[in-house]
Amino acid sequence: MAAPLSVLIIDSNRENLSMLSTILSFIGEECEFLDDLTAAAIPTRHKGVIFGEIAPSLAQDFAIKNPKLPFIGACESLDISSVNYLGQLSQPFSYDDLTRLLHHCQSYLGKIGQLKDQSQHSYLLKMLVGKGDAISEVRHMIEQVAGTAASVLILGESGTGKEVVARAVHDISERKKGPFVPVNCGAIPPDLLESELFGHEKGAFTGAFAARKGRFELAEGGTLFLDEIGDMPMPMQVKLLRVLQERTFERVGGSKSIQADVRVIAATHQRLEAMIAEGKFREDLFYRLNVFPIETPALRQRQDDIPLLLQELLSRHEVMHNASVRFTQRSIESLMLHAWPGNVRELSNLVERLLILHPNKIVDVNELPAKYRHLETEDVEMELPSAIAEREALLGIFNDDFVFDDEQAIEDDSTNALTDAPMMANALPEDGVNLKDMLAEFEVDMIRQALDQQAGVVARAAEQLGMRRTTLVEKMKKYGLSSKE
Incomplete structure (x- = not known):
């Protein structure tokens, strides 16, 4: 265990030394004494330093050169201008004054330590x-x-x-x-x-031609x-x-x-x-x-950190490849849905690969390697076949040759995915319809039915609807739907 810090008194006046040491002993403080400021005699670690009868110029210079040491004056002739010169003891020396100034010394040391802690914390944030x-x-x-x-x-x-x-x-x-x-x-x-760990001496084994650390x-x-x-x-x-x-x-x-x-x-x-x-x-x-x-x-346990990690990894790799990329919000969301079995190393490798494949471009979901695409692309051409088929079936409602037969639809519900759709007229109203809203209503109804039939299990509902689980999760978020998972 390290020894407790003491108070250093630098004073050529023996009477002052005796008075100060008596007060310090009374309040339970260890103390050491010096009668001059020779550099070789100055210890480095102390709770505080008390300047007594010494040359003011020497005290001023010493305080400036030792910013981590707090100083107190015990002589009225001292007039020191330095942030670590914390105050003056009035004579005759009193218990209250010395206790108060030593408390200031403790606070000063605490602030120095706090600055060190803040520097360490900033370093860790970057690492x-x-x-x-x-x-x-x-x-x-x-x-x-x-x-x-x-x-x-x-x-x-x-x-x-x-x-x-x-x-x-x-x-x-x-x-x-x-x-x-x-x-x-x-x-x-x-x-x-x-x-490899302990080194070897010359001739210790075949091939050991010289000693090695x-x-x-x-x-x-x-x-x-x-x-x-x-x-x-x-x-x-x-x-x-x-x-x-x-x-x-x-x-x-x-x-x-x-x-x-x-x-x-x-x-x-x-x-x-x-x-x-x-x-x-x-x-x-x-x-x-x-x-x-x-x-x-693991990275899958801290997926919310992926945007910050992407930013940091980009800054590290951009210099090496003399290129940059920018991620769209959807591509970042897709990456946050990935399981990342290779953790941060896998993410780092992906960033480097994208810098090589798409230098100075914007990376959307389409530009990500296939296994990182956990969101559907917004382009119709890139939609899954099941989504395209669903749209075509819905648009077929409004074809001129389409006739809706209630009884036939009910009897043939095993082959017609539109059986449970809202009942519609077989002709387009003269004032028109909002196709987007109708499609959305139909999609919400289908998702609810699938969730009800599958007891709220999203994975099974997604399978029933012919889509990936991540796609269904996105649609549920979009429409404000919930599940039992």
């Missing part, structure tokens, strides 16, 4: 795009764990951005100035994984990201567990212990608990890695 609850929870978890030394286990399906989460943890941690070294445990042959040494002072940890073979799991416990390792073919000042973040798309039950993953290693789990949500 992990989205406004939904699921991705907001991931950002919150990253902020909570980044400042600690705890091991992190990132869980989630392939393509959900587990490495992005790992980089975010590293980039806002105290290790951000150190290296971030990723290793895909599933992409390295088992017999080479030990050498492993990923643990390369990540010294930073973060080692072990992706697809579930693919690590059992013998390597034992050796990794030892490194995590003892923080030391040896190169392959070597006997010298090497210290490992490395934070380990692991990730997997597999269910490690099930693998433990099957004897494919060590339980003790799981608990060593699973100190702080973070689960990345």
Whole structure:
């Protein structure tokens, strides 16, 4: 645990030092003393600094050069102009004045920390795009764990951005100035994984013509990201567990212990608990890695974030391809209806493909690959055959040769889809009709009947009407209809 911050007093007057230390001791504050401003003697972390009898010019210069330290004056001759100079103690020194000014110091430090938090939050918003609850929870978890030394286990399906989460943890941690070294445990042959992680000495095996550092040494002072940890073979799991416990390792073919000042973040798309039950993953290693789990949500669980993701992915790929595309509202709605088995990686690949296929054009539903078209196109030529047949049947009501026979229609209801349509005259009224409204009324009536007959199950109603479920859902939204699903 870190030691509590103390109050630093810089004063050449011994009497002042004694009085201030007595008051600080009385109110429970730790204090340290200096009698000059030599740079080598100034500690860096304090709750506040009290300037006593020192040269005003030195105090002014020192306050400006240390903007993260709050300062208090204890000498009337001081006149310092700096945002971190928070006030003057009047003599004789009083408990109330000193307590009040130390409170200001605490508030100042809090504001500095808050600015840092806001900067971190802005960074996470850019790295992990989205406004939904699921991705907001991931950002919150990253902020909570980044400042600690705890091991992190990132869980989630392939393509959900587990490495992005790992980089975010590293980039806002105290290790951000150190290296971030990723290793895909599933992409390295088992017999080479030990050498890849721990390095090897010259002559350790055939082909080892020179000594080589492993990923643990390369990540010294930073973060080692072990992706697809579930693919690590059992013998390597034992050796990794030892490194995590003892923080030391040896190169392959070597006997010298090497210290490992490395934070380990692991990730997997597999269910490690099930693998433990099957004897494919060590339980003790799981608990060593699973100190702080973070689960990345699948894209189908955060489809409302797709418009923001499209915007971010476009900005990333546009520079590479020197082109741009714009999505219509209907194309975005169609993409939001997709299941996205490949998650954000699949969406990124789609954006890149569209930039190649349709550079500097507008992408509507027609321009999307077939499997992403979950809405009907607005052009009549592109409508489904069932929709065209329905329109032709409706228009047949108003043909000159059409004669409506009530009894015959009722007897032949198994073959005539228009049996349940509203009764109409067999001639077009002289004042005309509103064909659009009549077609809409008929469509609403058919949808209601299909939903009633199928007990409100949209999928079965859509099958009965000869259309896709997504198309029926859109029509129900359009007409304000509801189902039991």
